[in-house]
Amino acid sequence: MQQxxxxxxxxxxxxxxxxxxxEVKALDRATMSVDEGExxxxxxxxxxxxxxxxxxxxxxxxxxxxxxxxDGQDIRRYSEKQLARIRNRKIGFVFQNFNLLSxxxxxxxxxxxxxxxxxxxxxxxxxxxxxxxRVGLADRSGHKPTELSGGQQQRVAVARALxxxxxxxxxxxxxxxxxxxxxADIMRLFHEIHGAGNTIVLITHDESIAGQAQRCIRIMxxxxxxxx
Amino acid sequence: MLVQNFKMALSAITSSKMxxxxxxxxxxxxxxxxxxxxxxxxxxxxxxxxxxxxxxNDMIVVSVMDDQGRPLRLAEVGDIKALEAVxxxxxxxxxxxxxxxxxxxxxxxxxxxxxxxxDIQGLELADGRFIKSTDVDNSSYVAVLSNKxxxxxxxxADVVGETLTIGGRSFRIVGVLAEDDSLMSAMMSDMSVYxxxxxxxxxxxxxxxxxxxxxxxxxxxxxxAEEAVSGFLLQRFxxxxxAFSVINMSSITDAMSSxxxxxxxxxxxxxAISLLVGGVGIMNIMLVSVTERTKEIGIRKxxxxxxxxxxxxxxxxxxxxSLFGCIFGLLxxxxxxxxxxxxxxxxxxxxxxxxxxxxxGFSSAIGLIFGLYPADxxxxxxxIEALRYDG
Numbered sequence: 001m002q003q004x005x006x007x008x009x010x011x012x013x014x015x016x017x018x019x020x021x022x023e024v025k026a027l028d029r030a031t032m033s034v035d036e037g038e039x040x041x042x043x044x045x046x047x048x049x050x051x052x053x054x055x056x057x058x059x060x061x062x063x064x065x066x067x068x069x070x071d072g073q074d075i076r077r078y079s080e081k082q083l084a085r086i087r088n089r090k091i092g093f094v095f096q097n098f099n100l101l102s103x104x105x106x107x108x109x110x111x112x113x114x115x116x117x118x119x120x121x122x123x124x125x126x127x128x129x130x131x132x133x134r135v136g137l138a139d140r141s142g143h144k145p146t147e148l149s150g151g152q153q154q155r156v157a158v159a160r161a162l163x164x165x166x167x168x169x170x171x172x173x174x175x176x177x178x179x180x181x182x183x184a185d186i187m188r189l190f191h192e193i194h195g196a197g198n199t200i201v202l203i204t205h206d207e208s209i210a211g212q213a214q215r216c217i218r219i220m221x222x223x224x225x226x227x228x
Numbered sequence: 229m230l231v232q233n234f235k236m237a238l239s240a241i242t243s244s245k246m247x248x249x250x251x252x253x254x255x256x257x258x259x260x261x262x263x264x265x266x267x268x269x270x271x272x273x274x275x276x277x278x279x280x281x282x283x284x285n286d287m288i289v290v291s292v293m294d295d296q297g298r299p300l301r302l303a304e305v306g307d308i309k310a311l312e313a314v315x316x317x318x319x320x321x322x323x324x325x326x327x328x329x330x331x332x333x334x335x336x337x338x339x340x341x342x343x344x345x346x347d348i349q350g351l352e353l354a355d356g357r358f359i360k361s362t363d364v365d366n367s368s369y370v371a372v373l374s375n376k377x378x379x380x381x382x383x384x385a386d387v388v389g390e391t392l393t394i395g396g397r398s399f400r401i402v403g404v405l406a407e408d409d410s411l412m413s414a415m416m417s418d419m420s421v422y423x424x425x426x427x428x429x430x431x432x433x434x435x436x437x438x439x440x441x442x443x444x445x446x447x448x449x450x451x452x453a454e455e456a457v458s459g460f461l462l463q464r465f466x467x468x469x470x471a472f473s474v475i476n477m478s479s480i481t482d483a484m485s486s487x488x489x490x491x492x493x494x495x496x497x498x499x500a501i502s503l504l505v506g507g508v509g510i511m512n513i514m515l516v517s518v519t520e521r522t523k524e525i526g527i528r529k530x531x532x533x534x535x536x537x538x539x540x541x542x543x544x545x546x547x548x549x550s551l552f553g554c555i556f557g558l559l560x561x562x563x564x565x566x567x568x569x570x571x572x573x574x575x576x577x578x579x580x581x582x583x584x585x586x587x588x589g590f591s592s593a594i595g596l597i598f599g600l601y602p603a604d605x606x607x608x609x610x611x612i613e614a615l616r617y618d619g
Contacts, residue, residue, distance in 0.1 A: 060530060060611045081534045088532020099527045099615065103243055113531045115232045160531065 005072075007167050007199050008034040008057060010224075013066035015052050026052035028222035029066070034168070034201060039194040041202045041213035049222040051172075054203050058091050058170050059083045071167040088116050092161025096173035098153040100145040106132065106156045107141040113164050131163040132156075135189060151182035158189060168199045175209060187212055229537070237545040240517075241552070251513040252553035254506025255594070259557025259587045262499035263579055264564050266492055266586075271569075271577035273488040280481050286450045287348060287477040288314075288457055290440040294471050299436035302364075302425065304464070308442055309344070311460060313453040317442040318345035319425050323432040325395035327421060329381045336377055337420045338394060340428020341441075348443045356388040356403030363424040371399040372422040375407040380419065394421060395431050450478040500590065506553065507594035514546050514602035525606055526614025539607035546599025547592060554591035558584060 015027040026049045034040050044050045055061035056068065059075060062083070068075045071090050078086070093099075100109045110131055114124045132138050135155040145153050154174060161169055171190070175183030187209065194200050202213060210216050218225050241248045290308075292300050302319060309317040321340040326333050345351075346358040354375060363370050371394065378385045378401075381392060390401050399421075408418060429435045444453035454476040465471035518525070525538055533541075558579070565577045 055612055058530070060615075081536065084529065084532055084534035084537075087530060093530050095615075099523075099530070101524055101527060103239065112528070115229070116528075116532045116534075116537060118229055164532075 005036055006033045006069075007036050007038075007071055008032070008201070009067070009069040010057075011067040013056060013063045013068060015049075015056065015061070015063050015222075025049075025222045027056070027063070027224075030219075030222065030224040032217055032224050032226075034199060036199055037194075037197055039190070039200045039202070039214045040217060041204060041210040041215070042217045042219055043204055043207065043210040044219035045205055048219045050203050050205075050219050052222075053219060053224070054170065054172050054201075057168075057201060058093060059086045088113055089164060090167040092164060092166035092169045094154070094157050094161050094169065094171040094174045096176040098145070098150075098157045098177070100153055100156055100160075102145050105142050105144055106137060106148065106159075109145070109156055110160045110163050113160060117164065127163055128159075131159040134162060134193075135159045149182075150178050151185055154178065154182075154186050155189065158186075158193070162193065162198070168201055169193065171200065171202045173204055173206075174202065175204075175206070183209075230540075233537075233540050233544045234548070236541055237548045240545055241548060247513065248549060248552075251510055251549055252506075252556060254509035255503065255550050255553025255591055256506075256557040256560065258499060258503030258506040259554050259591060260560045260564065261502050262496060262590070263558060263561035263583055263587050265495040265499050266583050267561070267565055267577050267579050268568070269488055269492045269495060270580060270583070271575055273485070275575045277481060277484060280477070280484065286444040286447050286453075288442045288444065288450065288454050289475040289477070290442065290457060290461065290472060291475075292436075292438045292472050294468075295436065296465065296468065296471060298465070300438075300440075300464070302429075302437055305342075305437060305440055308440060308457060308460060311453075311456045313445055313449055313456040315443045315445040316344040316348055317440055318342045318348055319437040320345065320439040320441055321425060321428045321432060321434060321437070322439075323395075323428065325431070327377070327381060327392055327394045329390070329392040332381050334377070334380050334419060336394070338428055338431065339420055339422045340425040340432075341422060342425055345422070345441060348441045352406040352408075354385055354404045354406040356401070358403055359422055359424050364426050366424075367426040367430070368424060369397060369399045369427060370402045370424065372403040372405065373401060374405050374418045374420045376418045377421055378404045394423070397431065399423065450476055496586075503590055503594055507550070507598040510546055510549055510595060511598035511602060513549075514542065514599055515605065517545075518542065518602050518606040521606075522609060522614050522617040525609050526611055526617060529609070529611035530615060535607040538609075539603045542603035542606045543596065543599045546603065547595040550591045550595030550598075551588070554588055557591075558587060 010030055010032050013027050013030045014025070017024045017026055030053065042050055042053060052061070056063050059070070062075070062078070070086065073086070075086065101112070104112070107128055110128045111124055114127060119127070129138065132141050135158050137152060137155050137159065140148060140152060145156070148156065174190070175186050178186060190200060190202065191212070202209070204210050305317050305319045308314060318341050323338050324335055325338045327336045341359065342364050343359055343361050351358070356372070358372055359370065371392070373387065375385055378387050382390065385404050387401050387404060391398055392401065393399070442453065442457060444450045446452070454474055458474050461472050461474070462469065528538060561579060565579060569575070569577050
């Protein structure tokens, strides 16, 4: 593999919550990096701080201290508006429970991030078509989420994440709500996407899923360690 | 982006039609109340004002109340007419008398006047002619009957050339006035007979002028004419303001319009309160909607919607709710006004463009103001907490 520039660089990231007056260190000087084109999994039990890590990687939240550079951009003291812009352009989310808008069709859901980018109608339609084709749902574009199976819904979510050509695809337990066969299908899709050159960060508590990634990062009690 | 916001708002509104309709109901009722009330007052005002204008909007009525031993003579009416701001002037002496024809007798108002009275009052003849100045000069026993007086006495309006006795004197009928179907004449029974001023003066034993009707030279110059006539009379009565009174008919119109203006404001204000209540209804439902859609807000924020986008989305939704309500309200008002016009018959009530603009403007303002708080609440939701929301 040739020398790659890192997409994610985290140094000494700390995030502290106060629950009932007690201090909980969700992340304790976490340091990690992900290179472009890498398929990295983050594994840890519940309560290990992986959700917090994902929120910070996904720019849904900001770290208390430490340095986080995403795609060459130093995410520090950003306003909510700037964070929303970064989420829109650099990150594609795939959630455990799909998080599709139930009143919109598959096409409408995939189109939404492009609307927020201000992309023109013609280009939007074309990119939505390509993204749905990529996940193998071109013939289902007019269906609402309730008319789709769980696996199909997750494919729509993946299409929505990919349509903006983000720097990273951030998946949080993408197979958690699926049966093992459909889950395997989704993982195959992730491998395909990775094969096409996308950077993927997959967060899970499932060893067999995590094992499919090129590299596995373990998180325990807010501390990040590389598992070789 | 804005177009998309409108599409989103439209789909959100149409996805729960019943709820949207009930939310709009407050605005619908408010707009209907506002438009119907204001239009009714405007319509009635228009009808009454045109009646007053028909009576002679440029008319000035002079009454001599205390002549201080120097009464106004008929010749001096000519002096008033000669004033620059005055077009015409006619004396008027009135008395009651019994008019007889064959076995019919009726009490009539005998108006002694001159030829100019016809134009000043804007009278219309059905047949014959009005009093002429030669009639006044010669004290001719000629009479012009109002249409009602003619039909009461003769059972016919075709009576020119007939004779009748008024107060024991015999008169030849030279003219009959046209039927007057205005509101004013309907209110006052119009049993009048017009005779030359000189004749009425001798009948009433009042040879002096106690009332003068004058018209302004310029239709908009009634105030100037009033001033000129007052000035003339002040000089005539040695600066005694209590000797006479001058009534300007246009000032009655002015007073009317100020009264109806206040009425419009009052009724419009009451209607505006109901619109305000409708706005509270919108805010209520929008707050519920924001809570219900917390997850949606979270998803939208995760895929890159900023505060501004979310704020705009909900604000436009509130605005559209109130504007749709406004449109329904305007349609309803139009229907109500059509029905009222059909029932009222003589008066036509219609929505003016300014009233519609007022309704649209007020509804938009209400939608925006009462949408602001829910939209702000939606925009401020934290993406992580919103995503976790299970509703």
